[in-house]
Amino acid sequence: MRITIIGAGAMGSLFGALLHESGADVVLFDLWQEHVRRINQEGLALCGPRVERSVRVTASADPEQIRPADLVLVFVKSTNTSQAAKTAAALLTPGGLLLTLQNGMGNAEALAAEIDPEQILVGTTAHGAHVLGPGRIRQAGQGETVVGPWLVNEKTMAGAEEVSALFSRAGITARSSERVLENIWDKLLVNVGINALTALTGTRNGQILDLEVSRRLSAAAVQEAARLADCLGVRLRENPVEHVFAVAEATAANRSSMGQDVDRQRKTEIEAINGYVVREADKIGLFVPVNLTLTGLIQTLEAHYGDSKG
Numbered sequence: 001m002r003i004t005i006i007g008a009g010a011m012g013s014l015f016g017a018l019l020h021e022s023g024a025d026v027v028l029f030d031l032w033q034e035h036v037r038r039i040n041q042e043g044l045a046l047c048g049p050r051v052e053r054s055v056r057v058t059a060s061a062d063p064e065q066i067r068p069a070d071l072v073l074v075f076v077k078s079t080n081t082s083q084a085a086k087t088a089a090a091l092l093t094p095g096g097l098l099l100t101l102q103n104g105m106g107n108a109e110a111l112a113a114e115i116d117p118e119q120i121l122v123g124t125t126a127h128g129a130h131v132l133g134p135g136r137i138r139q140a141g142q143g144e145t146v147v148g149p150w151l152v153n154e155k156t157m158a159g160a161e162e163v164s165a166l167f168s169r170a171g172i173t174a175r176s177s178e179r180v181l182e183n184i185w186d187k188l189l190v191n192v193g194i195n196a197l198t199a200l201t202g203t204r205n206g207q208i209l210d211l212e213v214s215r216r217l218s219a220a221a222v223q224e225a226a227r228l229a230d231c232l233g234v235r236l237r238e239n240p241v242e243h244v245f246a247v248a249e250a251t252a253a254n255r256s257s258m259g260q261d262v263d264r265q266r267k268t269e270i271e272a273i274n275g276y277v278v279r280e281a282d283k284i285g286l287f288v289p290v291n292l293t294l295t296g297l298i299q300t301l302e303a304h305y306g307d308s309k310g
């Protein structure tokens with residue numbers, strides 16, 4: 001099977017490497033030229049807890065050099081999804097499947113502007129990875145990947161099953177579910193409770209748990225999002241706050257992706273996370289003050305990147 005990964009950051013590179021090792025014909029597409037050059041010249045260095053290996057997967061920074069694929073995986077930041085949708089439309093075979101495993105909400109809608117919704121699969125992954133430098137990533141923990149159709153019917157469900165079986169053969173723990181939107185909401189709540197708070201305070205995920213005040217702030221943001229889910233008829237897992245705290249504990253040493261974006265003065269995914277909660281709550285007249293505050297503070301921070309502090 002021919003697979004193209006759009007967005008060869010940590011997660012895109014990890015999935016690409018594992019799928020390549022399982023025998024798939026994989027191309028990593030990314031605009032980061034130095035990363036692409038290193039991967040093609042020296043292989044992708046995949047560092048695990050004990051071992052490091054070099055994976056000879058192909059990378060490209062030029063979509064015109066990539067042949068259409070049967071499966072396209074989108075791993076770009078949610079801020080770049082609309083652009084990725086255009087690239088994906090050019091890189092997908094007519095009956096091919098496109099899967100987004102991105103953080104945040106609104107990605108499938110942005111992809112559906114360019115791709116037939118019946119070709120779109122959505123999902124979440126609890127795999128962890130981060131970039132160590134060009135051509136070099138660290139696998140930082142394993143977790144389940146859930147894949148399901150954006151529009152549920154027999155044909156699209158078969159596509160989700162095929163992709164989850166492909167992942168399993170590549171050693172990526174995966175399952176398909178027609179209720180995948182519930183998993184996406186569960187993951188949204190994790191990001192709602194961890195990302196903005198750690199980004200604003202310069203802390204690592206586990207440090208949220210150290211102080212009563214940060215636990216309360218995180219819990220309040222999650223409870224607001226859970227109330228929204230309830231109003232929208234989305235069924236969440238039991239005890240979402242406990243789950244968010246368990247993820248903060250399991251990823252204690254990580255700096256959240258939003259924290260890393262703020263550290264590098266990059267645009268964050270706030271609009272697709274806490275900002276999404278605020279927008280959807282507004283539509284039904286629900287007040288979500290903690291999410292509004294977190295969103296406003298991150299937006300203010302972003303607006304003043306680079307300003308002199310003197």
Ligand code: KPL
Pocket residue numbers: 103190191194195205247251254255256257258
């Ligand atoms: O998804 C994450 C992120 O940082 O975006 C978590 C799960 C919070 C891990 O850092």
